[in-house]
Every structure is written in structure tokens, then in C-alpha cells.
Amino acid sequence: MSGLAMGSSELLHHLLIDRAIKIVIVVAALGVVALGMAVIWRWAGRPRDRRD
Template sequence: MNGGPHTPTAGGEDSDLAHHLLSDLLVKGVIVIVALLVLAVGMVVVWRTIGREGTRRRDR
């Protein structure tokens, strides 16, 4: 047999595929982490400007 789809070839195609998949996972992970950080900062800004500021004014 000349090698099926799961047989490693001399060109290292399996290694290239694994590298591509790991790179893709890393990029997507970074995107998700940055998006969560932006969301958290946005929530803190909204919380401070709307939620807590009204309470501080009433306490004075």
C-alpha cells in the first residue's frame, strides 16, 4: 500500500497540520481572553458611573 490518510509522509504534513491547529487554538484563545478583559473593564466602568455614583450622592 502506498500509505493511507493516517500514514506519516516524508514531507511532514502531519507536523504542519498539528502546528497549524495549535496556532489556531492559541490565536482563538487570545481573542477570547482579550474580549473577556474588554467586557470586564466595560462592566466596571458602567458599574462605577451608573450604579455606585447614585449611592454616593445620596450618602452625602
């Protein structure tokens, strides 16, 4: 493999790893937002003195 092909292979590997890390960060952030929304929805969605 020539030096240019090896360099582009390493660059491609780096870019794929970078993209995977960014996807994991976004998915984790969406999970935290969803969890926070669910907690707020349950906490603020019902009056405290209401009995079912």
C-alpha cells in the first residue's frame, strides 16, 4: 500500500470513529432530555391533592 493510500485509510478510520462518537453523544443527550421531560411531566402534570 502506498503512503497516500495508507494516509487516506487512517483518515477515513479517524472520521468514522469521530462520527460514531458524535452519534453516541447525541443519542445520550436525547435520552437525558427524554428522561427529564418525563420527570417534569409526572411532577407538574398532576395536582398533589387529587385522589384517584
